[in-house]
Amino acid sequence: MDQFKHLINILARPYIMFPAMIAAFFFVFPPTEGLMKINRRLGLYKLWTNKGGVAIFSFMIASFAFGLTDENFRLIVTKPDNVPIVGLIFLVVFFLWLAMKQGWDNDARQAKGLKPNEAEDAKENILVWPDLVYIELIALVIVSALLIFWAVSLHAPLEQPANPTVSPNPSKAPWYFLGLQEMLVYFDPWIAGVLFPTVIMLGFMAIPFIDNNRKGLGYYTFNERKMAISIFLFLWLILWIFLIVTGTFLRGPNWNFFGPFEYWDIHKLEALTNINLSEMIYMIFLQKQMPSNILLREIWGILLVVGYFTLTPLILAKTLFKDIFKSLGPLRYSVFIILLLLATSLPIKMFLRWIFNIKYIIAIPEFFLNI
């Protein structure tokens, strides 16, 4: 049993878990026809059937129940402020399943030349009183009851009085910002804390203007909007929800990583000494002294970053995103690709860190400018 838990602890490490998640993601939510075929062949779509739902939830509940037998797992999961996140996991998975199930059902109907379920329903009009009003009332009652049960059974946390001189270890932001705090491991605060949130907000606002696919309005579908849904879910599930879960449950003292069954040992040490790209180039490859001129020193990183945001879009437009480029047009495409590249810069930076131990691609601490 211990061996098994140990294995899970190892598997949960970001540099194993995260690539695995990404890899699996694109098979489960295939953005392209090619991947879709693989998905079909593997039968992954079966997840979005009733049986699949039962399987998913049985698995989740079973693992959770198993986890609760472990002291360390129990300790962190039942922390009052973490309970909503446990709820969040189950809710997200449930609604993901619900949406995908309806989507695949509708896709199957459309494959047969039928209209989606919603379209069938929409033919008929229903008076709002009492059907909808009553349903809503019932929902309110359920939520009220839930809140009261929750409030009675779980005390809101109140720790020691505020002490500005003693910081708890770890100090965590509120859970809904833990994604940003997790990004802080890989980016400087001005990127993780300011640039990314702003871009996320603006990017979300831009979605209706980028997505010019007229299909899929008002009904669940996957096939008709594979690319859009896949990208959205990647951002939302992997880069937001998953990072929050990691930040809440798997980050312990000194922001070190701890497996779900691992004791939060405050003494745990990790090799966190990383190297800047410029140091790597000059000191390790060229065995030379670092140039004193900042621009000269960081030119490689600057070229890389500029290249990433200029050359990659061009290359992608010619290759992978050829169709998209065609349908979006240059302006929409540029906005889309810049946003996408910004989003993917996070996993890219993560991989650079894990594989090459890179700290900053551009490191100009003199101006607080590190990328």
Next chain:
Amino acid sequence: MSQPTQTDSKNTSAENSPMMNRRTFLKWSTIGWAAFAAVVGGYGTMVLRYLFPNVLFEPKQEFRAGLPTEYQIGEVSERWKDAFGTWIIRDQEKIYALATICTHLGCTPNWMPNEAKFKCPCHGSGFYSTGINFEGPAPRPLERYRIFLADDGEIVVDKTKKFQQEKGEWSDPESFISV
């Protein structure tokens, strides 16, 4: 339903009055709306300025630590240890201020003059007088505070800003005074 009337009025306003001079129209409305934009800007500025009070009631984070000449070369001064949690150290070229917080678990180390090191009583971490850790569990060197000379030549230590060696911040000119 209001759609047609709207477009109508737009068209008519400019054309329908023969005596109206398009130029005057533009001039006045430009002035008006420019002024209005300035007013809105002014309101914004008001709110912005309002957010920065002229006095603060925060506890002092700066303290005056006497003249540089009051410290001997090679001395680790414990004068401000109890009151401000700071050691002031003078070596051949500079004076710097070390925080008395062990980087391991936040205990307060002791200065051992005979062995010329800081020794943390909690878990035995040891630091040189530079603040560099060399023994025990401490993961990184002690932190330095911002230090500078006031107008009258006195040393001022500002605890709001810290410099960490592992981030390469000890070369920052604010992290020491050269003497």
Next chain:
Amino acid sequence: MSSGEPNVIAKLIDWLSKTQVAKAIFRTGIPRNRRQRMTVMLNNVFLHLHPVRLPKHAVKIKYTWCMGGLSFFIFLVLTVTGILLMFYYRPTVEYAYGDVMDLKEQVPLGIMREIHRWGAHLMVITVWLHMFRVFMTGSYKPPREFNWIIGVILLVLTMLMSFTGYLLPWDQLAIWAITVGSNMAGATPFVGAAGPGSNLLALGDVNFITSASDARFAMLGGRFVGEGALLRFYVLHCIGLPFVIMIFMIVHFWRVRKDGGISGPV
């Protein structure tokens, strides 16, 4: 099974609904027939957020998940519990912690605080799920683009509401969470003291962006999370942000109706 009693009650209700008072208040009688069921929706200021009739799919909870409605409902719960909490809570460093402690220990039904806190967490979740549903049904597509933008703003405001409320108990959890959060504001390019370019906004030896004049300071009203921050967050939490969120909510609901009601297949 005596058939007399229900009759009496039904008659009584019937009679009551015909009194002048009932008419004055409800205008419509008991919504029994189709016409009445329609007019009740039109005549009631709260109900008339809804249209009179809807396509069938829109009534199905499978389609809507009811997340938008629940978010609004939780917002109302939070408003009520929040107002009640304000009776016992003083936003000063001296009293805040003790007052929250007293809510737990001493104030009758101080469980308001638990409902408020868990409700706040729940609202963040329901708002996210609402957004998720809206995306999955493609409901942001024309003509609803603008309402999607309003929705994103409401989402951000919801998180800010929760963030500002997080500080108020004034315990270790609170100040350090806000410290971590607000340090990010200090890293804002140009206007944050620890952000890139802040030292470019200087003239000669005079720095204009310092820890006492940057974005973080404006947010906290001080250089640290202290009494200034507590008061600012309190005011934002109780007045500032609710006011803004309410305005955006009104626009959001209005546009739902004006943009053709809930989305559906064309």
Next chain:
Amino acid sequence: MGLDERHYNINTLNKLFAIVTLVLLSAIGLLFLNDYARSWKDYQSNFQDLEIENTRVKYDGEINQLNADPQYQQLQNDLKAAKDVNEQACSEQNLKQAQATEKDLTTRSEIKKQQYRVIKAQFDAAKFHYEEVVAHHDGDVNVAKIRYQSLEQKTKQLNQSIEQLSAKLDSNNKIFIECEKSVKEIERQERTLAQKANILSRKLKKIDPNEMTLINRIANIVRNLPIIDLANPTYKIRQIVLKDVREDNNFLSLPTVDRCTTCHLGIDNPDYKDAPQPLRTHPNLELFAAKDSAHSIEEFGCTVCHNGRGRGTDFTSAAHTPSSDEQAKDWKEKYGWQEMHHWDKPMFPKQYVEAGCFKCHSGQTTIKGAEKLNLGLNLIERAGCYACHNIDKYKDWPKPGPSLQHIAAKTTKEWVLRWLADPKSFRHATWMPSYFDQSNTNDPESKIRSQHEIRAIVEYLFTQSENYKLNELPHRGDAQKGEELVAAVGCFGCHVKQEGLSKSVRDRNRLKQEQGPNLIGFGNKTSPQWIYDWLKDPQRYHPQTRMPNLRLSDQEAADIAAYLSKSKNDVFNEKPIPQVNDEVLTTIVFDFLKKSFSQDQAKAKATEMSRQEKLTFAGKKLIARYGCFSCHDIKGFDGYKPIGTDLTEEGSKTVDKFDFGFVKIDHSKQAWIYQKIENPRIFDTDKIKDADEKLMMPNYNFSAQEAQAITTAILSFVKDNPGKIKPRTAENLTIEKGQQIVRQFNCQGCHIIEDEGGVITDSVNDWLVTYQGKTKTEALAMVKTFSPPKLMGIGKKVQTQWLFDFLHQPQTVRPWLSVRMPTYDFNAAHLNILLKYFNALDKEEFPFTEHVDTSLTPDELISAEKMFSKDYFDCTKCHVVGEQLPAGSQETWAPNLGLAGKRLKPEWVNTWLRNPSAVDATTKMPTFFDPQNFEESGPPDILNGDENEQIRVLRNFIMSLSTVTDPPQSKQQPVKQTMTPTEQSE
């Protein structure tokens, strides 16, 4: 028109819109300007100019001094020379090789360090992992171990190579250090020498626009512009927040917040002594504001002493208070000053500024540096204000006036009648205040009524006077001898005997001399027999009196009685005594009766009474009304409460609680109190009042200066508790209690205690001249010897038991003194406090017993006697030993060494012998052991020249003296044995 559905011309609307928006815009501009313009910014700007000027002057002076300094010149030349030499030695070519090596080594070392950092981190993690695996058994121990060990190996290797590299680097870099060594050394010396100048020049560069670069000069302006001044302005509100100095704010105790330094910028800086206000330095930096003073501004702020509104940053809102009408006018013109009505604690005007001291220093009897306040407090003590007005500080103080229980034995009704009518006509500076013929009772009708009131009071006093049998005068007194005795025994420590005393000269020392009444007019007032009886035992007549017993012989007492009775005031004695008018008397009685009865009943009762009954009835009522019983013991008034307002928190009363009547004075607390003290009845002016409603506070005829002092004191009685008061340690409390006793019994009339007192010295001087035939210069030289001793270091010096005995029952230490230590009626509590007090002053432990072996071996005794003898230190030249008086001249006479064993602490004797002037700088005791050259100072032929041994042995000898020769002064009869130097010399 109708077609457009328009009413207004759009152009008009545009115009209108543009105009109103422009108006709004200018309103916003005005708003910003209005917010920006603050008067304190002008002061700060002025201060900046001053600061620049000041710094420049200092800098120029510093530079001139440097240039004139030959050492500096020399250094400059040396530097030039050293640089020339260096140019050769440190030239590029010479160092080329080394520079190349340095670069190479540095690079290599940097790279290694980089690797080391990474490997070290990996090693630490691997180590932890290994430990964890071993502990939890969850993983392959061997794998972990191998990884750990290999990393350890690598770490060590890297570390080693880094060390090697840095060693190489060090040896390589020696050449650089060597070649620059001399230059650097000179530069360092130069820096040290020019340090001040450098600091000043740096400061100038920061503040003086002329010294700034262009960009900084622009920045200096920009930073203070509106809006932008949010970031980093030079014009700033300065504030001092003090958590431990509390401001009393209607039941809330809040931290003090003082922003006074926003304008008073030079307050703690001695450089601005002559700067214009508000920039000027505090006038008393030694005690206030300066960093190292007792009340540094950083610790105490301003308003805790000055009052006012600490948060105010404009002239009026800070609640400044002008000290005179002229100043008020001036301020109105200059600053637009207005009286601040909405602040209950306006600043103290300059003349009352010391009123701020008391709230923290209420325990102390004398507050150092607050002369006016001290005078005020002393006046309150002497005048006995506390008797009618409860003041917490004086709760336990005795009644200030003499007992009237036996008044019939002391004086006559006629004298009292005249005295009450106008005490000042008997002794014109008497402390008995005037009750009658005041500004509200000097109309003819009131005058007649007053006469009857006096008559009634006197009648009551004499009716209640108890029998008191005076001791018979045994001898006829000799007035001339009496006069000399009064001068000799020390009466003038507490009394004066002066006709035509001017009250304007009463300072604090004078008050000490006026502890008791002026010794004039006794011939009219009382009989020689009473004086004799009084002198022999004051407590018998008046048990609570503070008059001590001087242990006068019967003859001496009789002589003094004869002398004092000689003094008469004939004018007073001949004042007519008015007749009693029954009608007036009845009115007075009726006025009292109608307070308890109906008009008719009262009338009936009044007419029923006999004249005598009326007089005693009215007398008692009047004494109760005027509060005579507060100061005097009068039978029949037990349990009566003081009649005056409680003054304990008078200073905290708000202005609206004072009744200014129709008197046209400034409506401020201080003006009212001052006016009240100067003329207690003035607020009745122009008021219509019945006789028994009138104000009745008596008039002390204080001078303006005194009234001001008392006002200061009363203003200082507040309820505020700033929190940061002198710590209430047991030691401090003891000292405060001791000071109070010293004050009550006027010890400082004769002795100097805590650097204050000894006012008797002048009269001793007079005595020496008048009765000892000394010239003025002679007298001046010896007056110290003939005055009562200074009480300094008593705790260290004197054994506690001896002091106790002495205070209880004085014995003669200095036989030549004519001034006597009188016997006070101290109770055990008093004595205890005094002992603790003297010990606490010297920080001696109490109770304290010192065990020092003072025995001597026979050999040591011989050495000691040698040292004591004429051949060596010749101690008996000055010191009295037993009954043997010193051989030397009178001005050097010193205390009886025969008493040393019992009296002095052995440790103190040691210290004293070692270096007397270190203990008391004014002593006449010679220093036998030169502290500069201690080892050589003692006589070399005694005890092998060991000075420490010599001192010890001599000390032990002195301590044993009482047993060697039995001193004649026996403790039992110290009085009779007192010898005056005159007798001795004859």
